[in-house]
Amino acid sequence: MSLQLTDVHISAGDREFVHGVSFDLPAGGVVGIVGESGSGKTLTCRAALGILPPGFTVSSGTVSLGGRDTATLSTREWTALRGSTISAVFQDPASYLNPSLTVGSQVAEVLQVKLRLRRRAARDRAVELLDSVRLPDVYRRYPHELSGGMLQRALIATAIAAGPRVLIADEATTALDVTVQSEILDLLADLRDSTGLALVVVSHDLAVVAQLCDEVLVMRDGAVVEQGPVSDVLYAPRHEYTRLLIDEHESYGLDRFLSLDGAALEGAVLEGAVRERAPLEGADHGAAR
Numbered sequence: 156m157s158l159q160l161t162d163v164h165i166s167a168g169d170r171e172f173v174h175g176v177s178f179d180l181p182a183g184g185v186v187g188i189v190g191e192s193g194s195g196k197t198l199t200c201r202a203a204l205g206i207l208p209p210g211f212t213v214s215s216g217t218v219s220l221g222g223r224d225t226a227t228l229s230t231r232e233w234t235a236l237r238g239s240t241i242s243a244v245f246q247d248p249a250s251y252l253n254p255s256l257t258v259g260s261q262v263a264e265v266l267q268v269k270l271r272l273r274r275r276a277a278r279d280r281a282v283e284l285l286d287s288v289r290l291p292d293v294y295r296r297y298p299h300e301l302s303g304g305m306l307q308r309a310l311i312a313t314a315i316a317a318g319p320r321v322l323i324a325d326e327a328t329t330a331l332d333v334t335v336q337s338e339i340l341d342l343l344a345d346l347r348d349s350t351g352l353a354l355v356v357v358s359h360d361l362a363v364v365a366q367l368c369d370e371v372l373v374m375r376d377g378a379v380v381e382q383g384p385v386s387d388v389l390y391a392p393r394h395e396y397t398r399l400l401i402d403e404h405e406s407y408g409l410d411r412f413l414s415l416d417g418a419a420l421e422g423a424v425l426e427g428a429v430r431e432r433a434p435l436e437g438a439d440h441g442a443a444r
């Protein structure tokens with residue numbers, strides 16, 4: 156299912172916080188949003204999910220899901236879609252899980268509510284989902300018994316439980332160590348490939364975006380300063396701000412992605428993602444798309 160934002164502006168009172176965001180995310184596509192803290196990434200995600208903070212509205216522009224303008228959805232219709240058709244994972248997984256319930260029962264609950272599975276079926280399916288995020292044997296564990304990376308994977312299991320067509324991952328891997336992060340990115344890439352899941356990936360880590368996304372938006376102070384195929388934006392940035400972001404990130408490993416030669420790219424480092432589309436040094440950017 157597609158998610159389309161067309162010139163979305165987000166305001167609270169007479170102050171505008173986001174000044175026009177557009178992207179067209181097809182089924183199986185991955186769009187990335189990068190930019191410094193406070194640039195409007197999360198507000199944009201929340202607008203797409205119909206859960207802006209109190210007082211904030213989409214003051215102009217449209218958000219369409221599967222071709223339908225979400226402004227025409229009733230509260231009830233939105234509630235039915237959210238968590239099933241369109242789902243999200245945010246940073247700080249602990250705050251989204253109930254500390255007094257087992258992890259498995261929380262995944263099972265989503266299945267009972269959103270898919271109307273019976274208890275037994277929901278439990279079996281929850282076990283499968285936890286397995287699929289590489290969390291065997293945590294069904295009966297409580298959130299405090301899990302590490303941050305395990306919690307984030309549990310939250311992803313919850314987010315994908317009802318088989319969403321669009322998943323928004325807002326800094327979902329930010330707090331995780333590199334190994335766990337890449338496991339989660341692999342999992343998301345697998346879901347995209349196997350189910351046609353469309354992904355919005357928000358990260359301040361350009362390496363994550365380089366690995367996973369087709370298209371990237373660079374935001375600053377609520378505005379999109381640069382947007383286009385990852386291969387153009389990250390490998391041949393036009394905007395000074397994007398260049399600054401890339402420079403900043405070289406020390407965090409983007410250089411790994413930018414400086415590898417073709418042979419290395421064929422290897423394990425970039426499993427699946429950049430491989431088919433990254434124009435390598437000296438390659439023709441236009442021809443790569």
Ligand SMILES: Nc1ncnc2c1ncn2[C@@H]1O[C@H](COP(=O)(O)OP(=O)(O)O)[C@@H](O)[C@H]1O
Binds near residue numbers: 192197209
């Ligand atoms: N609930 C809120 N109440 C007041 N201001 C908010 C709220 N959420 C976001 N903002 C403001 O909107 C701007 C964009 O925030 P956000 O979308 O969270 O940025 P990002 O996710 O890129 O770090 C910031 O100036 C932030 O202070």
Ligand SMILES: [Mg+2]
Binds near residue numbers: 196197198
């Ligand atoms: Mg944010």
